[in-house]
Amino acid sequence: MGSNAPEPEALTVSAPATSANLGPGFDVLGLALDLGNAVVIRRRPGPLTVRVTGEGVGELAEDETNLVCRALLRGLDSLDGLEVECRNRIPLGRGLGSSAATVCAGLVAANALGGLRWSPDDLLAHATALEGHADNAAACLNGGLVAVAPGMGVRPLDAPEGLGFIVVIPEDRISTGAARAAMPAEVPLVAAAATLAHAVGLVLALADGDLEGVAAHLDKHELHEPYRGPLVPAFGVIRGLVDRRDCLGATISGSGP
Ligand code: HSE
Numbered sequence: 420m421g422s423n424a425p426e427p428e429a430l431t432v433s434a435p436a437t438s439a440n441l442g443p444g445f446d447v448l449g450l451a452l453d454l455g456n457a458v459v460i461r462r463r464p465g466p467l468t469v470r471v472t473g474e475g476v477g478e479l480a481e482d483e484t485n486l487v488c489r490a491l492l493r494g495l496d497s498l499d500g501l502e503v504e505c506r507n508r509i510p511l512g513r514g515l516g517s518s519a520a521t522v523c524a525g526l527v528a529a530n531a532l533g534g535l536r537w538s539p540d541d542l543l544a545h546a547t548a549l550e551g552h553a554d555n556a557a558a559c560l561n562g563g564l565v566a567v568a569p570g571m572g573v574r575p576l577d578a579p580e581g582l583g584f585i586v587v588i589p590e591d592r593i594s595t596g597a598a599r600a601a602m603p604a605e606v607p608l609v610a611a612a613a614t615l616a617h618a619v620g621l622v623l624a625l626a627d628g629d630l631e632g633v634a635a636h637l638d639k640h641e642l643h644e645p646y647r648g649p650l651v652p653a654f655g656v657i658r659g660l661v662d663r664r665d666c667l668g669a670t671i672s673g674s675g676p
Contacts, residue, residue, distance in 0.1 A: 430460045430531055434524040435562065436509040437516035438586065439554035439673040443617040443640035448566055449558035450578075452515065452586065457506040458487055458524040460532065467498040474507040474517065486518055486549075490525025493545050494533045501532075512592030514673035519555030522546050527560075540572045551595075555673060566622060579628035585666075589652045589676045598674030602646045610641035630667060637668035644671060651676040 435455040441448035456473075469481040469488065479485060487505055488498055509517040526545050530537045537545070539560060546556035557567040564576045617639040624632025638644075638658075648654050651671055661669040 428461050428463070430528055431457055432460075432524040432527045432531075433457045434520035434527075434559055437519055437555045437558040437673070438514070438584065439516060439519075439552070439558065440640075440643065440671065441564075442621050442637040442668070442670045443614045443642075444554070444566070444621065445614070445618075445640065445642045446552050446554050447568065447618070448564075448576075448621070449516075449554040450564040450584065451558045451562045452584070454508055454515070456509050456517070456520045456524060458521075458528060459504040459506065460528050461502040461504075462500055463502055464500060467501050467503065469503045469505070471505045471507060473505075474509060475505075475511050476507075478511070479505070479507075486521045487525040487528075490522045490545070490549060491529045491532075493526065493549070494529030494535050494537070510588060512594055513588050514593070514671065514675045515586070515588070516555035516559060516673060518595070519546065519550055519559045522549045523556055523559040543567070543572060551599075564625070576622065576625050577628075579625060579630055579633070582630065582633070582667075586672060587657055591652050591676050593647075593650055593675045595674040598643075598647050598650065601650060602643055606642055610645075614640050614642045634667040638670050640670070647671055647675050 433455050435451040437449050437451050439449040441450060467483055469485050471479045471481055483498060487503060491498055509515050509520055511517050523546055526542050542560055543553060543556060547553040550556055553567045557565045557573040561573045561575060564578045566574045566576055617636040621633065621636035624636060658669050
């Protein structure tokens, strides 16, 4: 993501969509996509105004309860005198990190407007506090393919040459809260151990540029898919198509669908 100030009084922060839980990397692996939101902020006298255009128009709050304002308020004492415009292109509730993009854009804007000197780790910590998980925010803040581990911040991973991603976006929505609630508090040890092994295998295969290895590990995950798969329309059909289309695998993007 990045920011620039085309006019002295306007700050534009762009923030990409992200796909989290890459394969077995539940809550730890994510990647940024070629789609994104922009937040444009201008200073002018008067109380806060918020305007949403694009995705979520008429649905997302146009006041200080908007997520972008909650992110801004982590760094700024007051939002008076700000005109905030959310130019949203990321569909809501489709597992593409729309909330992470909003949160990260708000935090980066607060950092710039408040002269806060937050480091990338500070930004990630604030985003994780607001999001409840770090994988979307890590990919959004850093770009590319990333891993995030406790105490280690964001680690970029090299994507092998020729690796591409196709996102299938159904009309149906799933909230991250509902998708997290669909998962049990505990999983069998054998499922946890197998998923851990495949997550490490996937990271090693990515580092080696080993596409066969990526295929061997990408859709082997037993922490969330058994519980969330039934919530995703036609997931079994998509899996079946992938098997016949020379793709490396199919995985639920974030919390789905
Ligand atoms: N890791 C998060 C989850 C991603 O699966 O709940 C949500 O986009």
